[in-house]
Amino acid sequence: MTNIWITVAVITGIATVLALLLTLADAFIADYGERRIKINKEKELVVEGGSTLLSSLVSNQLFIPSACGGKGSCGYCKCKVNSGGGPVLATELSYLSESDIKNNVRLSCQVKVKEDMEIEVPEELFNxxxxxxxxxxxxxxxxxxxxxxxxxxxxxxxxxxxxxxxxxxxxxxxxxxxxxxxxxxxxxxxxxxxxxxxxxxxxxxxxxxxxxxxxxxxxxxxxxxxxxGDFYLQDTDAEVVLVAVGTGMAPILSILYELKNKGINRKATFFFGARTIDDLFMLEEMSMFERELPNFKFIPTLSKPQPEDNWQGEVGRVTDAMQKHLKADSNQEAYLCGSAPMINSTVEMLKKKGIPEDKIYYDKFD
Ligand SMILES: Cc1cc2nc3c(=O)[nH]c(=O)nc-3n(C[C@H](O)[C@H](O)[C@H](O)COP(=O)(O)OP(=O)(O)OC[C@H]3O[C@@H](n4cnc5c(N)ncnc54)[C@H](O)[C@@H]3O)c2cc1C
Ligand code: FES
Known part of the structure; x- marks a missing residue:
């Protein structure tokens, strides 16, 4: 048994050293020279090879979304690499669906520019x-x-x-x-x-x-x-369900200003979750929206109210408050922002309330 463990340890050690040597060689020895990146069959960039596709594009003022800062942990930096991208890397797999892979979609923060490339990015990124x-x-x-x-x-x-x-x-x-x-x-x-x-x-x-x-x-x-981002208020007449926890409040504020300042009179309900009363914020703004938007209701809920808070409002998670206050109606659109677990449980709740999945929009913050 001991021999097996020693063999496994030795093989793992050798593999690690080889991987390290390859990485160091790639970083310090390999010289890929100047490479051309053809974008959307129109524009062409000449870049120094060896960097990631993402950083090569960003340093040429073509800003690809990269919410995690290029760490390979958000999946936002996808673009089509039609040639020159090499094989799909293990670090990309968890963010690429089968159809992504078939359609040459890659994570630009993981792909290195080693050859001339042809890529496609959404036109709006040029703005x-x-x-x-x-x-x-x-x-x-x-x-x-x-x-x-x-x-x-x-x-x-x-x-x-x-x-x-x-x-x-x-x-x-x-x-x-x-x-x-x-x-x-x-x-x-x-x-x-x-x-x-x-x-x-x-x-x-x-x-x-x-x-x-x-x-x-x-x-x-x-x-x-x-x-x-493609998370934004859609131009429809549907009733709006807004759901956020903590800093997820940010884009919801922008949506509420949009409704108020543009006189959009859609019915809107905002379910906001916090732990204690100290974690609630923008309460004056919420009162202002309730005064100025005749069809708007703000429903804060606390998951851990303290006895001294003397909290009279909803207690529990946002999904508990939604279960109680949200009527089942398929003519609603939902906008959610916050942590992945909160978004996942809220999507399930909204589906139970009859809101079609393609009318549920969200940004996961982590
Ligand atoms: C589309 C989008 C919009 C966002 N909008 C906002 C926003 O309006 N306000 C806001 O505050 N954040 C927002 N975020 C999250 C933000 O981008 C960062 O991820 C967050 O601020 C942490 O960055 P950091 O550099 O301080 O942490 P990092 O250095 O990236 O992370 C340090 C460690 O903390 C962990 N971690 C990262 N985020 C969290 C978290 N939220 N809670 C617990 N642990 C965490 C990481 O896994 C890591 O282990 C948004 C994210 C996305 C994708
Ligand atoms: S920038 Fe986040 S996965 Fe590429």
């Missing part, structure tokens, strides 16, 4: 821009959530749809030597073209949220690119 901005407002709205207003300082205007997101860039800072970027939903009204609002939670040890919560102050300069 994504990089912006320079300065922090105009930074305030704690709960012990772990900050509201930021970023004023655009480079003379550009941002045009987006209510529900879309941007990618905020954090430069190196003490404790983190690399530039990182992450996705944040736009919380402001689409009519505000010169600034954006963001709602950013603190994640212990998280690279970008540590930058925002511990290093970024009013007056500081920042950069972001966008807008991105």
């Amino acid at each position: 994504v821009k990089q912006f320079k901005a300065a922090v105009e407002i930074s305030k704690d709205v709960t012990p772990k959530i900050k509201f930021l207003r970023l004023k655009i300082t480079d003379g550009q205007e941002i045009k987006f749809k209510a529900g879309q997101y941007i990618q905020l860039i954090a430069p190196p800072y003490p404790g983190n030597q690399e530039e990182v970027y992450r996705a944040y939903s736009l919380a402001s009204y689409t009519g505000n073209l010169s600034f954006i609002d963001l709602v950013i939670g603190y994640v212990e040890g998280g690279l970008l949220t540590t930058y925002v919560h511990k290093h970024l102050s009013v007056g500081d300069n920042v950069a972001f690119n966008g807008p991105y």
Whole structure:
């Protein structure tokens, strides 16, 4: 038995060393020279080979969505690589369906530019821009959530749809030597073209949220690119069901401003989940929306109300509040934002209430 374990350990060790050597050789020895990337059969870029397709495109101002910052853990950076991409990598498989693979869809953050390539990207990505901005407002709205207003300082205007997101860039800072970027939903009204609002939670040890919560102050300069995403308010008459937990509030705020400022009188109900009363925020805004939108109702629910909170509202998860207050009706559209488990259980609940799956839109934040 001991011999078997030793053999397994030796083989694993050799395989690891070989994989490491290949990676080092690829990084330091391989010289792929200049490579051409043909995009949508029209544009052509000449790039230095060896980097990922994602970083080659981004450094040429073609911003592909990449919510996880290129770590291979969000699946947002898909594009078609019709030639020159090499075989599909193990690190891509969990984000590619069979039909993706058949249609040459790849994760651009994993594919390296080693040969000339032909790729296809959605046309709307040519409109994504990089912006320079300065922090105009930074305030704690709960012990772990900050509201930021970023004023655009480079003379550009941002045009987006209510529900879309941007990618905020954090430069190196003490404790983190690399530039990182992450996705944040736009919380402001689409009519505000010169600034954006963001709602950013603190994640212990998280690279970008540590930058925002511990290093970024009013007056500081920042950069972001966008807008991105196919999660946005659809132009229909259907009743709107809004569901969010924590920072998932951000895109819902933008959708509510859209309804109010454009005088869209669709019936809307917002189910918002938090743990305790201290985790509730934007309550003044919600009262304002209830006053100004005749068909709007805000239903907050607390999963762990404290006795001293004297909470009179709903108790439990958002799905409990929905079970109680949401009528079964197939003529509704739902917009959900928050963690994957919350989205998954809410989708199941909405389907039980008769909302067709193709009328349920969501952004998973993790
Ligand atoms: C489309 C989209 C929109 C988003 N909008 C918002 C938004 O409006 N506001 C907002 O605050 N966030 C939003 N996010 C999440 C955001 O992009 C980051 O993932 C999050 O802020 C953590 O980034 P970080 O760099 O601090 O953590 P990282 O350095 O990426 O992660 C550090 C560790 O924390 C874990 N982790 C990451 N996120 C969470 C989390 N939420 N809870 C617990 N653990 C976590 C990671 O798995 C990792 O182990 C959105 C995500 C997507 C995909
Ligand atoms: S950028 Fe997230 S998977 Fe590629």
